[in-house]
Amino acid sequence: MDRNSNSGMTKIVILLLILGGISLVSKYYIDWLWFSSLDFQNVFTITLLSKALLYVVVFVLAFIFFFLNLQITKKNIKQSPDRPEETDEGREIIYLHKEESRFGGLFQGKMGHWIFAIISLFGAFLVSSSVGDKWITVQQFINRIPFNVSDPVFNKDIAFYFFNLSFYQFIYTTVMTALVIAVVLVGVIYLMNATTELFMMEWKKFTFSKSHVAILLAAIFGLKAWGYRLGMYSILFSPSGIVFGATYTDMFARLLSYKVLMGVAILVAVMILVNIFIKRITWILYSVGAWVILATLLSGVYPAIMQKIVVQPNEFNKEKPYIERAIQYTRQAYNLDEVTTKQFDISYDLTTADIENNRPTIDNIRLWDWQPLKDTYKSLQELRLYYVFHNVDIDRYMVDGEYRQVMLSVREMEDMDRNEALDEQAKTWVNQRLMFTHGYGLAMSPVTETAQEGFPKFIIKDVPPVSNTDIEITKPEIYFGERTDSYVIVNTEQQEFDYPMGTQNVYTTYEGKNGIKINSFSRRLLLAWVLRDYKMILSSDISNDSQILMNRNIVDRIRMIAPYLGYDQDPYIVVNDDGRLYWMLDAYTYSDMYPYSKPFDRNGNNYLRNAVKVVCDAYTGEMNFYIADENDPIIKTYEKIFPGLYQPLEEMPEGLKSHIRYPVDMFTIQANMYKVFHMTEPWVFYNKEDSWVIPTEIVENNEEGMEPYYIITRLPGEEKEEYILMLPYIPNARPNLTAWMCARMDGDNYGKMLVYRFPKQETVYGPMQVESRIDQNTEISKQISLWNQTGSSTYRGNLLVIPIENSLLYIEPLYLQSETSKMPELKRVIASYQNQVVMEESLEEALIALFGVAEAVPTPTPPTDQGTQPPVGEESSLSELAVQARQLYDQADQALREGDWTGYGRNIDRLNKVIQRLEEVSNQ
Numbered sequence: 001m002d003r004n005s006n007s008g009m010t011k012i013v014i015l016l017l018i019l020g021g022i023s024l025v026s027k028y029y030i031d032w033l034w035f036s037s038l039d040f041q042n043v044f045t046i047t048l049l050s051k052a053l054l055y056v057v058v059f060v061l062a063f064i065f066f067f068l069n070l071q072i073t074k075k076n077i078k079q080s081p082d083r084p085e086e087t088d089e090g091r092e093i094i095y096l097h098k099e100e101s102r103f104g105g106l107f108q109g110k111m112g113h114w115i116f117a118i119i120s121l122f123g124a125f126l127v128s129s130s131v132g133d134k135w136i137t138v139q140q141f142i143n144r145i146p147f148n149v150s151d152p153v154f155n156k157d158i159a160f161y162f163f164n165l166s167f168y169q170f171i172y173t174t175v176m177t178a179l180v181i182a183v184v185l186v187g188v189i190y191l192m193n194a195t196t197e198l199f200m201m202e203w204k205k206f207t208f209s210k211s212h213v214a215i216l217l218a219a220i221f222g223l224k225a226w227g228y229r230l231g232m233y234s235i236l237f238s239p240s241g242i243v244f245g246a247t248y249t250d251m252f253a254r255l256l257s258y259k260v261l262m263g264v265a266i267l268v269a270v271m272i273l274v275n276i277f278i279k280r281i282t283w284i285l286y287s288v289g290a291w292v293i294l295a296t297l298l299s300g301v302y303p304a305i306m307q308k309i310v311v312q313p314n315e316f317n318k319e320k321p322y323i324e325r326a327i328q329y330t331r332q333a334y335n336l337d338e339v340t341t342k343q344f345d346i347s348y349d350l351t352t353a354d355i356e357n358n359r360p361t362i363d364n365i366r367l368w369d370w371q372p373l374k375d376t377y378k379s380l381q382e383l384r385l386y387y388v389f390h391n392v393d394i395d396r397y398m399v400d401g402e403y404r405q406v407m408l409s410v411r412e413m414e415d416m417d418r419n420e421a422l423d424e425q426a427k428t429w430v431n432q433r434l435m436f437t438h439g440y441g442l443a444m445s446p447v448t449e450t451a452q453e454g455f456p457k458f459i460i461k462d463v464p465p466v467s468n469t470d471i472e473i474t475k476p477e478i479y480f481g482e483r484t485d486s487y488v489i490v491n492t493e494q495q496e497f498d499y500p501m502g503t504q505n506v507y508t509t510y511e512g513k514n515g516i517k518i519n520s521f522s523r524r525l526l527l528a529w530v531l532r533d534y535k536m537i538l539s540s541d542i543s544n545d546s547q548i549l550m551n552r553n554i555v556d557r558i559r560m561i562a563p564y565l566g567y568d569q570d571p572y573i574v575v576n577d578d579g580r581l582y583w584m585l586d587a588y589t590y591s592d593m594y595p596y597s598k599p600f601d602r603n604g605n606n607y608l609r610n611a612v613k614v615v616c617d618a619y620t621g622e623m624n625f626y627i628a629d630e631n632d633p634i635i636k637t638y639e640k641i642f643p644g645l646y647q648p649l650e651e652m653p654e655g656l657k658s659h660i661r662y663p664v665d666m667f668t669i670q671a672n673m674y675k676v677f678h679m680t681e682p683w684v685f686y687n688k689e690d691s692w693v694i695p696t697e698i699v700e701n702n703e704e705g706m707e708p709y710y711i712i713t714r715l716p717g718e719e720k721e722e723y724i725l726m727l728p729y730i731p732n733a734r735p736n737l738t739a740w741m742c743a744r745m746d747g748d749n750y751g752k753m754l755v756y757r758f759p760k761q762e763t764v765y766g767p768m769q770v771e772s773r774i775d776q777n778t779e780i781s782k783q784i785s786l787w788n789q790t791g792s793s794t795y796r797g798n799l800l801v802i803p804i805e806n807s808l809l810y811i812e813p814l815y816l817q818s819e820t821s822k823m824p825e826l827k828r829v830i831a832s833y834q835n836q837v838v839m840e841e842s843l844e845e846a847l848i849a850l851f852g853v854a855e856a857v858p859t860p861t862p863p864t865d866q867g868t869q870p871p872v873g874e875e876s877s878l879s880e881l882a883v884q885a886r887q888l889y890d891q892a893d894q895a896l897r898e899g900d901w902t903g904y905g906r907n908i909d910r911l912n913k914v915i916q917r918l919e920e921v922s923n924q
Helices: 002-037 041-076 109-128 132-142 158-192 196-200 208-237 248-278 281-333 352-357 370-381 429-435 521-531 554-561 633-641 664-677 682-687 767-776 778-787 843-851 878-897 901-923
Strands: 340-343 393-399 402-410 442-446 488-490 496-501 504-508 547-549 572-575 581-591 607-617 623-627 646-648 696-699 702-705 709-713 722-731 739-744 753-757 792-796 800-804 807-818 825-833 836-840
Touching: 002 041, 002 521, 041 109, 041 132, 041 158, 041 208, 109 158, 132 158, 132 633, 158 208, 158 633, 208 248, 208 281, 248 281, 281 664, 281 682, 352 843, 370 402, 370 442, 370 807, 393 572, 393 709, 402 572, 402 709, 429 488, 429 496, 442 572, 554 581, 554 607, 554 623, 581 633, 581 664, 607 633, 607 664, 633 646, 664 722, 664 739, 696 767, 709 800, 722 800, 767 778, 767 807, 767 825, 767 836, 778 792, 778 825, 778 836, 778 901, 825 843, 836 843, 878 901
Parallel strands: 340 753, 623 646
Antiparallel strands: 393 402, 402 442, 488 547, 496 504, 572 581, 581 607, 607 623, 696 702, 709 722, 722 739, 739 753, 792 807, 800 807, 807 825, 825 836
């Protein structure tokens, strides 16, 4: 019975191993098909071979190393000899110690070979299991490109730290792991076969087993000496000093300790080897003890004493050269050394003519924030329960010949499994996999314009897309997106839902060729196995011509091709000149090995480049990787590793190239670094005399840090408007503005960064000072309090600081939304200039109030429920104004009785203007 049980268990184990092997091979085969469908099979092959080769080499070498060491232990493993109990004369022999060797026979003969082989396999698995993800480190070492910049301590090219040092550390860690495991394994074997004499009387005796272990320990200490040599370079990344990188204590204490400990480790290794011959085991113990004591003193105590006694009493003079290095290399690591600094001589002399001369800037001031606009898009343009606007992007287009900044969002197909609005009966396999396969079209609106009732003015809307501009969408289907996660099967007998048309639906068939083709029943079985979808086998709608679209989330999709890059948090959609939709995503090269550079995240990364622009077709899923920074050695190294993957930016179609943006994530990191590292004088840096901070603002009803924002403006001294990304600064502990940073992105100016400093003797209002002035304005605060009554609430949008000529204009939108149904409406625009703060129904009215240009730009007259309101004219008589006042009061009173707070507020606002005009006419 036991025999049958063992046989059955063996069969189960064999079956599980076979199934596991089939599953693994199937997964790799399907991955290869996916890469091949996109013409990236070369990437898959290089990645897989690199991983496999590295794993096999480490595994085989580790196995041989462990097996040879275990075989050596056989020389010290003996069966307990048969000892006679009596002498020849018949007298009893009494042994002082009885040898014990309970396991000696276990490791002899063929059984011993098999046991040692299994143990060696286990050890090799432990060593090699952690090397699979190090293939990129090895490839970088082989294909490394120099930086042509040297560090100031060891005078090595920066590439040494990015590529060589990382590779050496990998070798060191792998070999050290193997040696430690070998010591444990052979030590256990020897202990299992040790006699009692080892523990009682002969522990000092230098036996063969101890000699074997001693050789391994000597190898460990010899390797440790190399580890100390590698550790010397770590002082360039020391986080413990006044700046990041090697400081005075690192140079004169920690560097010395590494050198001394390296010599001590070599001496310990030599002492251990010498004792194989002189057999003085106590000498080994003394040398190891001395190493432990010296390591403690030199690594911790000595640097602390030097810092306390030598450095702190004269810190600046001691640390000055290291502060200079930190400033220089941090600025290099983030490209801050290429920032151009200019003076912004502030003046408050804007006129009507200046406003009109900067009309492209005025017409592109963003009044819509993406958060409230997303809710409004959802309410007005999602149209069906299965559509979703996942995000709202911002970009610039030529709209009817004008350079306009727009907001846009694609209408993706929501995954049915997570769509709570859909009925459960609709969530069938056919609907999820064969019919509802893609989203459709997008909504687009200018950043400034509004339609009736404060809603965005759509220039592209509805399904099929309706455009009232020269921007046309010819391929509105979206098979790949931010929200799209599940796989679908196309080109089946079941037609795909395309878009709704009244009470009927329009259907379509996928025309792309970049999916995985079913091709045969065997491939169909493998796909069903890998995707864990048995219905794929049973469905009669699927044929050999059908295709499977997998990995449809664009970020995950792109990351599968290049997992070693970092990616921006905000992919954005682009309408190409041919009307097709493309996703664009910024990719980064990064490292934690740039000497003296301050890290920007918790992982210690201290080097960043926006080296790649990735484009993904929203219909076919085809991807292209374009090199955006040809001066980055990391991306040039990747280009050598993966030939053909990366293309020059010049090869990007012009219709897409014109929509390249400087990424917010990159700019945010650079702006945060520049807060401190704009100070290039060591003394100023040391005292933080001129440190900056990023200001805060009121968003909704909360104080939040300002985020970078895109605007179209004409920079001082430039001839025309351009698209920039900007962010203001304020001094530390003071609320007024001190500077603003921007990144340019049009044409040949892409990537150029500018910082405009305000004169220190001038007081320039900061964002929170303007927010305070808004709160202190009785008219504005009264109106906001009125709107925040039952049933509605206000939402304060982002405060934008807009440079115009040599002045600053502050703009903040105010939205009104119902508490029960979020559909924000842009109700007011708050504008501030110099000491004035106004709130009007539109940006044009706000500018009229600030600059008195009512005659140049007619004041729009919004409709009310009671009819059209008369304009407040300059030439109105007292009697006419009185009639208008009475009419507006009656309309406000009627709106109040009906609970129409919006209408009430609008009429009260108009009434206030009439009263002001009455006062002016009365005083004339």
